[in-house]
Amino acid sequence: MKHENPVLPEHDPAGALAQMVADTRYADLPAGVIDLAKRAILDTLAVTIAGSGWEVSPAIADQVAEWGGAPQATVLVHGHRAPAPMAAFANGVMARAIDMGDVHETGGHVTEWNVPAMLSVLGIADGPVSGRDFLTAYITGAEVGVRASAALNLVRYHTTWGMPGEWNGPLCAAASVARILGLNADETWNAMGMAYTVHGMSEYNKYSEGTQMARVQHSFAGDTAVKAALLTRRGVTAPRGIFQGVPSGILRHVAWDDVRPELLTDGLGARWQLAEGLSMKPYSACKFTHSFIASTVAIMQGEGLDWRDIERIDCVGSNSARMTFEPAAAKWNPRSVPEAMFSAPYTIATAAITGGFFLQDLHVDRIMDEELRALMQRVHIIADPAHVDQFEGFSVTIVLTDGRRFTHVTPYVKGHSRNPMDWDDLADKLGRCAPFAAVALPQAKLDRLVALCRAMEEVEDMRDVLTLMTA
Incomplete structure (x- = not known):
């Protein structure tokens, strides 16, 4: 204007x-x-x-x-x-x-x-x-x-x-x-x-x-x-x-x-x-990484894969999601908690290894783990300008060393308005968050x-x- x-x-x-x-x-x-x-x-x-x-x-x-x-x-x-x-x-x-x-x-x-x-x-x-x-x-x-x-x-x-x-x-x-x-x-x-x-x-x-x-x-x-x-x-x-x-x-x-x-x-x-x-x-990272994380977890758990067998992980995201994989020199080399939270390669590699992404994955010793960082280098991400939904529906393909390929698209990550978290989901999230409190809150108070x-x-x-x- x-x-x-x-x-x-x-x-x-x-x-x-x-x-x-x-x-x-x-x-x-x-x-x-x-x-x-x-x-x-x-x-x-x-x-x-x-x-x-x-x-x-x-x-x-x-x-x-x-x-x-x-x-x-x-x-x-x-x-x-x-x-x-x-x-x-x-x-x-x-x-x-x-x-x-x-x-x-x-x-x-x-x-x-x-x-x-x-x-x-x-x-x-x-x-x-x-x-x-x-x-x-x-x-x-x-x-x-x-x-x-x-x-x-x-x-x-x-x-x-x-x-x-x-x-x-x-x-x-x-x-x-x-x-x-x-x-x-x-x-x-x-x-x-x-x-x-x-x-x-x-x-x-x-x-x-x-x-x-x-x-x-x-x-x-x-x-x-x-x-x-x-x-x-x-x-x-x-x-x-x-x-x-x-x-x-x-x-x-x-x-x-x-x-x-x-x-x-x-x-x-x-x-x-x-x-x-x-x-x-559901994950303690930038929203633009969530579709990548969800599809990575779906493949690894659905197919019963071992992350050590991964040859490469190919991902396609939206233009807006580029903030989590550009510039490459920074996003493939996070060295602090804030950098890791906004690094798609880091969150994808972590999800492949751990089956999710939460606060225990956001410590400097974990961020600098040599095996995890080696897997990050096998993560490849491009943006598709034609992808309409800027947050959802990103494609993830995992290729194994034996040549097998598995592709998954999560239409809407858990928590989206079309795949909402219900009260049980939120109570579970509260339970996962509570151990990280500065001062422990009694379970009775959390329930109330x-x-x-x-x-x-x-x-x-x-x-x-x-x-x-x-x-």
């Missing part, structure tokens, strides 16, 4: 989105969307528990404790109290730490953006936040994030220059926090504008350079979401032209010709794009957490979650 035909700030589509966030009632939400939301929230709580003890999370939790301040909110799992923005800072990184939170097919993460911030403001809300109110805030804020990605055509540009990245996340978090804190539509719009202004574009170097910012970015987003809502209450103003404003609404800023601003408001309040393509992850999420619409005070998420 170019700079012609300017849209006045007061006519920006962000206003309609803010109105949806402020005005939607629980009764307006379809039962299927509510059920998905409850499962997505449990999914994020599970990965937050594991993330609490993973990599950079403990250091950030300790830093928040050192900063101190008013005991308004709970730092999950670790248990200490902090000001609401600082709790959101700590909780945000935990949710993203193991890269196992949900992803929408429009191209961005969702629940790990808003839920940590939402939990961090329960103690400063005007009163107890019911499960129904929490679900409404979650769904409406998530819808903002999903529609922002869809309008930008985000998934198509995962590997191109000028990629704006997951800029939609702070909008998602700010919208949900605004709803929890009771901001009206105009105030919500202002808070979203503040979040947009603070979080800039082209931040995808967090992936390409193998840094910890893929996780820590969520800290800043949660912190900003809370501060944006609170500062809005105090009269601080922010830009309104988030999407089409001149000169730097996001759809103009990227200057692409195929943005779709109509998706921001099409069927708003009746059509829930959130529910049309949300995937929950599952039950609470299943019946969230009956919860009178969502601070019960905070009790279950600390020892």
